[in-house]
Amino acid sequence: MPVFVDIHNVTHVYARAEDGVPAVENLTIRINEGEFAAIVGPSGCGKSTLMKLATGLQFPREGTVIVDGKEVGAPVKLAGMAFQNPTMLPWRTTLDNILLPLEIVEPHRSRLRRHKAEYVAKAESLLEQVGLKGQGQKFPWQLSGGMQQRASLCRALIHEPKLLMLDEPFGALDSFTREELWCVMRDLHAAQKVTIILVTHDLREAAFLADRIFCMSARPGRIVAEREVTFPRPRDLEITYTPEFSELVHELRGRIAQARKAA
Amino acid sequence: MPVFVDIHNVTHVYARAEDGVPAVENLTIRINEGEFAAIVGPSGCGKSTLMKLATGLQFPREGTVIVDGKEVGAPVKLAGMAFQNPTMLPWRTTLDNILLPLEIVEPHRSRLRRHKAEYVAKAESLLEQVGLKGQGQKFPWQLSGGMQQRASLCRALIHEPKLLMLDEPFGALDSFTREELWCVMRDLHAAQKVTIILVTHDLREAAFLADRIFCMSARPGRIVAEREVTFPRPRDLEITYTPEFSELVHELRGRIAQARKAA
Amino acid sequence: QAQTPVRFSLDWRWEGPAAPFAVALDKGYFKAEGLDVTIDPAAGSREPISRVASGTYDVGFGDVNSLVRFRDENPGTDLKAVMVIYDRPPFAIIGRKSRGISKDASSLTGKKIGAPAADGAFAQWPIFKTVNKVDETGMKFENVGFPVREPMLAQGEVDAVFGFSMSSFINLKSRGVPADDIVVLLMSDYGVDLYGNTIIVSQKFAQEKPEAVKGLLRAIMKGVQDTVKDPSSAVDSVIKRNDVAKKDVELERLKMVLEQNMITPWVKENGFGGIDKARFAKALDQIGLTFTYKEKPSVESVFTEEFLPAADQRKVN
Amino acid sequence: MKTKNQLAIAPWIFTIGFFVLWELACRVFNISSFILPAPSTILFAVWEYRTQLTYHAFHTLWMTLAGFGLAVVFGLLLGMVLGSSRLINAGSYPLLVGFNSIPKVAVVPILVFWFGVGWVPPVLTAFLISFFPIVVNVATGIATVEPEMEDVLRALGASKKDIVFKVGVPRAMPYFFGSLKVAITLAYVGSVIGEQNASNVGIGNLLTRASAAFEVPLVWASLLVLAVLGVIMYAITAYAERSMTGWAQRSQMAA
Amino acid sequence: MKTKNQLAIAPWIFTIGFFVLWELACRVFNISSFILPAPSTILFAVWEYRTQLTYHAFHTLWMTLAGFGLAVVFGLLLGMVLGSSRLINAGSYPLLVGFNSIPKVAVVPILVFWFGVGWVPPVLTAFLISFFPIVVNVATGIATVEPEMEDVLRALGASKKDIVFKVGVPRAMPYFFGSLKVAITLAYVGSVIGEQNASNVGIGNLLTRASAAFEVPLVWASLLVLAVLGVIMYAITAYAERSMTGWAQRSQMAA
Ligand SMILES: Nc1ncnc2c1ncn2[C@@H]1O[C@H](COP(=O)(O)OP(=O)(O)OP(=O)(O)O)[C@@H](O)[C@H]1O
Ligand SMILES: Nc1ncnc2c1ncn2[C@@H]1O[C@H](COP(=O)(O)OP(=O)(O)OP(=O)(O)O)[C@@H](O)[C@H]1O
Numbered sequence A, B: 001m002p003v004f005v006d007i008h009n010v011t012h013v014y015a016r017a018e019d020g021v022p023a024v025e026n027l028t029i030r031i032n033e034g035e036f037a038a039i040v041g042p043s044g045c046g047k048s049t050l051m052k053l054a055t056g057l058q059f060p061r062e063g064t065v066i067v068d069g070k071e072v073g074a075p076v077k078l079a080g081m082a083f084q085n086p087t088m089l090p091w092r093t094t095l096d097n098i099l100l101p102l103e104i105v106e107p108h109r110s111r112l113r114r115h116k117a118e119y120v121a122k123a124e125s126l127l128e129q130v131g132l133k134g135q136g137q138k139f140p141w142q143l144s145g146g147m148q149q150r151a152s153l154c155r156a157l158i159h160e161p162k163l164l165m166l167d168e169p170f171g172a173l174d175s176f177t178r179e180e181l182w183c184v185m186r187d188l189h190a191a192q193k194v195t196i197i198l199v200t201h202d203l204r205e206a207a208f209l210a211d212r213i214f215c216m217s218a219r220p221g222r223i224v225a226e227r228e229v230t231f232p233r234p235r236d237l238e239i240t241y242t243p244e245f246s247e248l249v250h251e252l253r254g255r256i257a258q259a260r261k262a263a
Numbered sequence C: 001q002a003q004t005p006v007r008f009s010l011d012w013r014w015e016g017p018a019a020p021f022a023v024a025l026d027k028g029y030f031k032a033e034g035l036d037v038t039i040d041p042a043a044g045s046r047e048p049i050s051r052v053a054s055g056t057y058d059v060g061f062g063d064v065n066s067l068v069r070f071r072d073e074n075p076g077t078d079l080k081a082v083m084v085i086y087d088r089p090p091f092a093i094i095g096r097k098s099r100g101i102s103k104d105a106s107s108l109t110g111k112k113i114g115a116p117a118a119d120g121a122f123a124q125w126p127i128f129k130t131v132n133k134v135d136e137t138g139m140k141f142e143n144v145g146f147p148v149r150e151p152m153l154a155q156g157e158v159d160a161v162f163g164f165s166m167s168s169f170i171n172l173k174s175r176g177v178p179a180d181d182i183v184v185l186l187m188s189d190y191g192v193d194l195y196g197n198t199i200i201v202s203q204k205f206a207q208e209k210p211e212a213v214k215g216l217l218r219a220i221m222k223g224v225q226d227t228v229k230d231p232s233s234a235v236d237s238v239i240k241r242n243d244v245a246k247k248d249v250e251l252e253r254l255k256m257v258l259e260q261n262m263i264t265p266w267v268k269e270n271g272f273g274g275i276d277k278a279r280f281a282k283a284l285d286q287i288g289l290t291f292t293y294k295e296k297p298s299v300e301s302v303f304t305e306e307f308l309p310a311a312d313q314r315k316v317n
Numbered sequence D, E: 001m002k003t004k005n006q007l008a009i010a011p012w013i014f015t016i017g018f019f020v021l022w023e024l025a026c027r028v029f030n031i032s033s034f035i036l037p038a039p040s041t042i043l044f045a046v047w048e049y050r051t052q053l054t055y056h057a058f059h060t061l062w063m064t065l066a067g068f069g070l071a072v073v074f075g076l077l078l079g080m081v082l083g084s085s086r087l088i089n090a091g092s093y094p095l096l097v098g099f100n101s102i103p104k105v106a107v108v109p110i111l112v113f114w115f116g117v118g119w120v121p122p123v124l125t126a127f128l129i130s131f132f133p134i135v136v137n138v139a140t141g142i143a144t145v146e147p148e149m150e151d152v153l154r155a156l157g158a159s160k161k162d163i164v165f166k167v168g169v170p171r172a173m174p175y176f177f178g179s180l181k182v183a184i185t186l187a188y189v190g191s192v193i194g195e196q197n198a199s200n201v202g203i204g205n206l207l208t209r210a211s212a213a214f215e216v217p218l219v220w221a222s223l224l225v226l227a228v229l230g231v232i233m234y235a236i237t238a239y240a241e242r243s244m245t246g247w248a249q250r251s252q253m254a255a
């Protein structure tokens, strides 16, 4: 499969970093088209920075970032993003929040007014998939934190992005809802063949969802380990209770512990 | 062991609840002195409400709340609390934030000025325990979210409360730091014999730390299941990778799933 | 026939002394001259000068002494006085007997006097002082705002105030000061030989519409004559325009102005609206005591008689 | 529930209490009505001059609303510009602050030079005095959009304009409405100042004439009417704020 | 880095540009110096009257600072009371708003009555005009303490007073400093108004005398000095805000 995101030997220092220490240094990572990649690493190691680099929200001081064959010189215009903080607009209903990307991305932008019904139907089917059927008319602040996060996932998906960036999107959820959403993501990835980069602190989440797991070192971040996940797809939640799964998680833990010690 | 927190048949409706639906209804729960209790349940089921009732921040419409043998009619004055949101005061250094309870609780309040050094030493040893050695002079906003959360844990502990209320205190942490803090809590509980009530979404956390796990139903909240955890203490992190542990977590999952369906 | 629009700025609010203009409006004297006059009030007898100078107003009713000063400060703006309304200015020092002020100017020495910074009477103090040889050292001038000038005097916070005779006297009485305790030193009785308020027009208006200016002065003249004849009904025209004014007070004010300022012995003799050139020249000299001329004007450059109605139409008795 | 009732009647209790104390003070110390008239005297004057007061109050109201309307439109526009460009913001702040430090009383005569006596100077004074807080608040609201929200939109290819209109402006609405509460009282003060020296009608004009005529009770009656009108306009703006930006208040309650 | 420099020089560029445009407009349209003097004329007048302007400006400065100081002390105290009791807050708001709707120009004569001509009326006017925004902001800051923080303290047995002093007041500081920026310009306007009608010195007094004597360039020179002083005082307050409540600004940057 062709490489979709190619970050090569990138060093990035934030303009406002007072100490001048780079957030990431000599970072190299290649993610294939249609791949589900998970990135784990200690807090502050540069995971969010990696995402910003890959979407063109930040430009590297050194090295190159190539997405979809083109070097990134401006925001990429095709990525969907979801953060731990759901960042819904409180003055729009949940449905209107989800439709927001369509008001910006072409060709939807120019089609939106005439084909409203079609898009609304699509948004509602997404809401149903994440277990929020019929909640579209509520305002975000009428939903619980977890519900908002699910809605923000819908917002990231509505325009069928080719690249999906998820930055700890399941952080505030209880384990049930979280596992349900794992399945939603799994099915979505299977159906659309979108490239997904997931940042997470939860090793089980990474192990269940990803094709490959990248471990980052503490700041300045670098990839220190990479692990293929070979469980066959489609995966069932039950596999998380198998000894092989426990073993994989245990192994990842060990690797990260090593990386931490080295740092 | 004597009962320390006794919530009997309590129904609570928030004064500002527009629909008038109770947050908890006919809630009964008994927690023994020195016990480590974990409470799990879906979002919005009333876990935080239970904590507010137990600390006298809210008074029940019906039923009785008895803490330490006395019926609760005002804030209990002896509880330490930590939330997912660390609520540190940004204008105080981390150390001064941690010392805050001592400026309020007697007898420390009147002793604080003269015995400052002693208290500072204590705060610093707590900081060391949670892995924040030497960070006391920084301001909270100079720490990462996870570090702030650990500091807020120190704040909850500094005055050696008889009752410790933890509302998802490890939410925003990566799994390593989280597991380290599990061990801190475990040791602390072993050393001080404080009564701890922990609200969490993470079944593994509950299974590792608690003596008993209570499952709550969806709103209006009630206790629908209760499970003794019999792993011998002191527990090692390795037990979380044993089949018995996986089984316990799996069982808890099943119970909650049932409770959810019933609702 | 199209009416010529004319914007006219009063010196003050609609009070008794503005009666001639109100009468001219109400009786249609302006309309008869083909003029569509709007009259707006102002906050002092200097304001009409700057208003006319700015071009927003065509005609103003303001203090001629200020006009002289204005012309000297702004050499580019050519405003002219075309008709004298107050043959003697109402500038006065108003004091209280009980505070040791008497008709004798020297009684002012060492006293505390309320002197609003923007007051027209206060501006003439240098003349008064020089002519009457008053020793200023030891006197205190307090910048009191207009609204509190008379109240401060009534309360005894100051011994005297600068002001216009008709306003201050009546205001004091209305604050409960007995009339026989009030001493009015009308400056024109003390050698201050100035003229008072005049009708002022801009050069531009005078040149472009000389007929309109003439018509305006004719109409005002009729208003004055009517007012002199029947002050009481003239005041009614004022009351109509000021819904808080009280008739008896405004009538008293008007009568004071008619007697002290407008219909002076000189006016009775020579007719209303004109000047005595020698006296005017002397006034220009006296104004030189209050500030330094950049260039001392001639009588003709300040006042012109060319728009006045014929002398026989200007008789007021 | 009890608290709610208490909160509802508290304003009345306090206000009435204030006036009762004032009345008592006047009577006990026998204060001359020239210095400080008793509320009863003032109320009597309000009744006596009710037709004039109503007529002039309505005029002032229109002047205020017109100036306020201008300030809202202009303040929103300028605030949007300042909020979306840090450069323009930094550049024009000193000018705005400098202009704001000039007492508007000093500006009224200049307005009369330009526009003559009439409705223009009061309206413009109301406008000039009240647009500053609106600009500042709108600009702040727009400039403080959450960076994460901006990231989401920029990654979709949103232009600066998109971000300002889709996120900045709606987000600034609570700030905007907050500033309106300040602006309306200022506009009001502005139109009164304008009327005092540059109008033939309006409470401001009435005030000057009353004080020129030493009608002290009428002066205070005008001031009372001003205060009452001010409270009413403030209440209306506060109500608009609550109903238009409920999401801003409620989102906090839900948290 | 480049942006930072641009931001630093933008105020100068804009201000100078503004005055250049003004100068050009005056010359091109040949505007009479009496309607709108050109900046060069004004600057010339500033130079010519520099001794008087300096003397009076300092007086105004003292008046302003005294009134402002009073407003700060009183505003903080009242804000604390209003912020910690919803009942008192609800009760006294209409009175405060009503008082705030009264143009302070109308209040100066009353002050002169009570305190005579001198430094008291300008100081009091500055105080009266500027305390309102301080009260409102301090009260808001205290009233919006995070409920979770309150819970933590109440569970420890903290009294209402403890909560106000340990959390409410420090938390309100950014709001407080924000309001100071508004209050200082208002205080300034207040003292000028006070001086116009009740003082023998000060820029306000100079302004009145200059406009009475038709010295239009001096009037504008006074206004210019006022604006410049206003900007300086604003800048000082903004600087104090940044250095005293850095945590409020930086905590957002870190998030
Ligand atoms: N806008 C910024 N300006 C300056 N430094 C920044 C900025 N954003 C992040 N950093 C720094 O860069 C480093 C990497 O930050 P990043 O947000 O990428 O970490 P992360 O891996 O996402 O952490 P977390 O798991 O806590 O979200 C951190 O040390 C942080 O302090
Ligand atoms: N102050 C309040 N006023 C009105 N209703 C409230 C208030 N606080 C909580 N509730 C309601 O009471 C119910 C229980 O809330 P609670 O905060 O106890 O839930 P929770 O179990 O802690 O949820 P989570 O896991 O999301 O923190 C919820 O449905 C919530 O909407």
Ligand SMILES: [Mg+2]
Binding pocket: A047, A048, A049, A167
């Ligand atoms: Mg991150």
Ligand SMILES: [Mg+2]
Binding pocket: B047, B048, B049, B167
């Ligand atoms: Mg909760």
